[in-house]
Amino acid sequence: MIRVGAGIEIDESEIKEEFVRSSGPGGQNVNKVATAVQLRFDVAGSPSLPPEVRERLARLAGKRLTNDGVLVIEARRYRTQERNRQDAIERLVGLIRRATERPRLRRRTKPTASSVERRLKAKRHRSETKRARARAPQPDQ
Secondary structure (H helix, E strand, C coil): CCEEEEEEEHHHHHHEEEEEEECCCCHHHHHHHHCCCEEECCCCCCCCCHHHHHHHHHHHHHHHHHCEEEEEEECCCCCHHHHHEEEEEEEHHHHHHHHHHHHHHHCCCCCCCHHHHHHHHHHHHHHHHHHHCCCCCCCCC
């Protein structure tokens, strides 16, 4: 079980890992050893996540979420399978933790009377500046 917090635990059987060859530095090792990990977590079908967390996680995942509702995290930062595996799980847990936080509701407020007055005064000043730049009317000849 992977403890996420806020009463959420994910069973390790819900996570699928596939090791693939990584790109980048590493010399011949890159061509021989599959160190990068692709972690797949079924967000849509997970019984561990409450519905509201599932929706927020889907929004946070963005293009990492497939059409089937599977979250794909690729970790290839390190040169060992184990470190990449840990990195992928940490990133998954971090995403789920962010999804558990309810977004704060924005309360609409009115601008203060002084801020409205400042804005209008600035607009008048700008208008006067531009009017002063205009050409003076030419007398009729």
